[in-house]
Amino acid sequence: MQGYVVSLVIFTAIFAVFGLGLNLQWGFTGLINFGHVAFMSLGAYTTVLLSLQGVPLVISVLGGAMVAAAMGLLIGISTLRLRTDYLAIVTIGVSEMIRLIAVNEAWLTRGTFGIQRFPLPLATFNPAIPIRVGMIVLFAGVLGLGYWQWWRWLKQHIRQVPRKSLVKSSIVAFAYVGSGALLVYGIGATARHLKQTNALPPLGLGFGLFTATIAFIALYVWLARTVLPKVAEWSAGLTVVCNLILALLGLWIARFAITAIYQYDRNPAKTGLMFVAVLLVGLIYWALEKLVRSPWGRILKAIREDEDVTKALGKNVFWYKLQSLMLGGVIAGIAGALYAWQLTTVFPDNFQPLVTFNAWTIVVLGGAGSNAGTLLGSAIFWAYDTITRFVLRDIVPLEDSRLGAFRIMVIGLILIVLMMWRPQGILGKKEELTLGR
């Protein structure tokens, strides 16, 4: 379990970083980058190749980030003066091109065999107990800061709501969410039992599950439409309950992570990577939050909306778009290094366009133009991934290869529903909607 959780945390962190890069480019600046994975693969390959030459890891990562930035510069110089659509097309092309180069230039990248056995961060590190405690304190400090930010956000959100109706609506919301969770669990457990005992033919089970899911969704949508709005301040209550559940889940996961650090010598490579990845997420998130609230970030948001006005007010639009593209590339390059370390082998198939698609899913899900949303989006994405990978197999009457396709289909479905119900994403601001302009 601990191993799974550590790996889940690492993947969440990697894609949070990766998504933050895309969110800077698209969410804040409006640059449509359909080849985000190119930055990641450059970062991964450069880091790994440099570190194999004996270059220290920190410098290797910086090198990878610089190469990614250089590609951003090239793409930017060639396309950013053109209409935005060109950037979208060029980025798709470049990302495929880089993957194909990685396949074919075997002298450098070892082609489809991939590169293995490269140095990993903190992998040979075996800290004494006091140092481990220090690492735990640092780790917990980052988490604590995160929770504090979260708490401030929540407090701001429910400030105007009277205490009494908040408690009341929270209870209702809790009943709503709790009963829903129980029902889902019940459906899942029943299906699992049926599948294990082969009591039903696969088609029957599949049909039953499908009906149950639809009925469940219909029931809870109906409840949400008719019962919830009768309660005063229901949305505040729902926010509180959801946040509480998420916070507790976070703590539950953090417990595993902290135990893993304490037992560092059990799996030094993964634990070290988790430690580094979480610290990096914290650092990059903080740096980006500073940026987007600054005059610099304001210029990006202005460009996202109207380049001509921004020019008319004396801002060098081209230069800022270039900065955004390059900085997003740097961030994705760092994510690439983390990705390589997590997979412990780098080969071109790791950098399929699907990875870009995942980043877009994360950013859209969390809300374009919201860094916190991207973190949440990554967490949801990987929670979904893990749950469906390990749980659906026992429930759904599909063989493994079809299950993979089925999971991606469901993501598509979720995105469609989300776009209909909340086009700005979970934490996005409706007024700042960047889609469909």
Place this chain on the structure above:
Amino acid sequence: MVDEQRTEAKGLKAEAEPFGEQPASIPQLLVARELCKSFGGIRAVDRVSIDVPQGSITGLIGPNGAGKTTLFNLLSNFIQPDRGEVIFNGQPIHHLQPHQIAQQGMVRTFQVARVLSRLSVMENMLLAAQNQTGENFWNVWFRPGQTIKEERQQREYASEILESVGLVHMAQSYAGALSGGQRKLLEIARALMVRPKLVLLDEPAAGVNPTLINQICEHILQWNRDGLTFLIIEHNMDVVMSLCDRVWVMAEGQNLAVGTPTEIQQNPQVLEAYLGQ
């Protein structure tokens, strides 16, 4: 045909007061010479010259489609002229990019007000401030104190301007929530936030209610007394009469006349151009 036009242009110069007659002590802030721009076959702007004396409120009028907005685009280099030169503050600027021209102190507004509706009114204002420390991302991380201090000063200045156009109570709302007239006001206020030398206003009074028009006019006069120069496109003749020192008239992409508002009103050619519509 071409010759005829030439002589017409010469006649125009002889009739209107030539540039030389301006008192030598008042320098020209903006001078444009023989600007040309064609869109396909249409000569939107055809050998237009214009100048704006330092400290003046200069008007630019003409029938619909005369090429006034296109001239603004040429002056601010949003559209590259085919020919001609623009000199601002003694320096040629037609090779500069639009943002560089704004940085030099010449800002333009748009005929259809373009506010950034997904930013707040205050953010629209703050965006326009020039040379902010925090416009460099490095400084945001490593000189946070300076960034925040400047931001506070800009905020105060922005509030003053918003106060004067009566938008200060909307400062925190999204600019998308403003009415059409309020958007015009915000656009003018935002242009001032650049702390420019010259403001090009494209129909500031269009779609604004009459009382507000009077207010805007008073503000423009006040800002002008504070040393700001204006070049204003306007169809509302009352506004032109009450504001402008000098008026340039364009028709069919060419210079038609120039003079004081009263002279222009009595100019038969101008009347003909308007009535000929």
